[in-house]
Amino acid sequence: MIFTDKVCWVTGASSGIGEAIVYQLATKGAKLVISARRLDELEKVKIKCAELGNKNVQVVAIDLSDQESISAAFRAVKNVHQRVDYLFNNGGLSQRGLVSDSESIEADRKIMEVNFFGTIALTKKVLTLMLNNGFGHFVVTSSIVGKFGFPLRSTYSASKHALHGYFESLAIENFNNNISVSMVLPGRIATSLSLGALNAEGKVHGEMDEGLAAGMDVNECAKQIVKGVALKKREILVGGKEIMMVHFRRFVPALFYKLAARIKPT
Ligand SMILES: NC(=O)c1ccc[n+]([C@@H]2O[C@H](COP(=O)([O-])OP(=O)(O)OC[C@H]3O[C@@H](n4cnc5c(N)ncnc54)[C@H](OP(=O)(O)O)[C@@H]3O)[C@@H](O)[C@H]2O)c1
Structure with missing residues (x-):
């Protein structure tokens, strides 16, 4: 019941964890806003939400490395809903170098721009709205490497530490x-x-990790x-036995x- 009729904005909603969060929220009656750069993928997510019985989905393009795109996305959401109850700051970019x-x-x-500056730029705008409305909940997809360093992920790990x-x-x-x-x-x-x-040269890695x-x-x-x-948990650790590494x-x-x-x- 917690998410029923609540405005839930999910970034990085075009694939992976963000997309799966959207489907969870869709079945719980949330008013959804889904954002990422790939509009064609977001439209597919919207169709799947309708199949799950939720047609209350606003598709809003966002590029977290572009301040103007973040401002435009915020204006679009504010115009439609006038509020954001939950912001799932999930969009992000990893590293293999x-x-x-x-x-x-x-x-x-580039990694800091998307994972940190893009996330906080959107957060600052949404926070003003939440304060006006007297309620708000930020959900931030960090990583276990937001708690420790790990090979090939130096700046990715740093960007997630910064979010904490x-x-x-x-x-x-x-x-x-x-x-x-x-x-x-x-x-x-x-x-x-x-x-x-x-990768270290800023080129797309383009390979699926065995571990992932x-x-x-x-x-x-x-x-x-x-x-x-x-449950309003401050930290949500999720995964297999690798999450023991945090402890x-x-x-x-x-x-x-x-x-x-x-x-x-990898
Ligand atoms: N999978 C894991 O094992 C794992 C572990 C720890 C943390 N995470 C974190 O989980 C989050 C989601 O990742 P995922 O695993 O679900 O991978 P994914 O499927 O690649 O999802 C990444 C999402 O971020 C979006 N994104 C990337 N660059 C963006 C940009 N410049 N502007 C706006 N959106 C952008 C992508 O959408 P577009 O390409 O359409 O823009 C996509 O929707 C990330 O923050 C990641 O760091 C994942």
């Missing part, structure tokens, strides 16, 4: 304003995330995320370093 592979920081800037600091601050600043934050920390989820990941392909089913992942959000890093760091150096990073 060693620090030593390139001296250029072009790829690093940012949203913890936002949550404390708004402790008395009825604004909640849930950080989602997926381990390996079976999506095509590695295909669009950037063998990851948790994306619908199970979305189910656990939506359940955690409904190893915190409580037995020496073991964590040994294991992390041994795990195949």
Whole structure:
């Protein structure tokens, strides 16, 4: 019942975890706003929502690396709904490149632009609306590598760490304003995330990781995320046994370093 008639805006809704979250929310009677760059994929998601019995879906294009696109998307949502109850900041870009592979920081800037600056630019706009309406809940798809570093993902990991600091601050600043934050920390989820990941030169990796392909089913992942959000959990760890690494890093760091150096990073 929690999501019934609530305006739920999901970024990165054209595939993977975001798409699966949309279907979970669709069956719970949410008023959906779905965003990403690929409008053709979003239209397919909208059709599937209708098949699930939910026709209340607004498709809004967004490019998280483009401030003007973020502003236009916000205006479009505000015009239709005048409110956002839940913002699922899920759109993101991964990385498959060693620090030593390139001296250029072009790829690093692109990853930070989408994962961090794009996310906070949208968040700042939506927060004003939430404060006016007296309610809001931000759900942020971080990663287990938002809690520790991991090979081939230096800047990706940094962008996710940055989100933790940012949203913890936002949550404390708004402790008395009825604004909640849930950080989602997926381990390996079976999506095509590695295909669009950037290598050290900023080129698309274009390969499906074995580890990712063998990851948790994306619908199970979305189910656990939506359940955690409904319970207003501050952190939602989701995935297979790899999520134990978060606890190893915190409580037995020496073991964590040994294991992390041994795990195949692709
Ligand atoms: N799969 C995993 O194992 C895993 C683990 C930890 C964290 N995550 C996080 O989960 C989130 C979703 O990833 P996924 O696994 O579901 O992979 P995915 O299927 O590749 O989804 C990524 C989504 O982000 C969108 N996106 C990428 N660049 C964008 C941009 N510039 N502007 C707007 N949207 C953009 C994509 O849409 P368009 O291409 O249509 O724009 C797509 O909908 C990401 O934040 C990722 O870091 C995933």
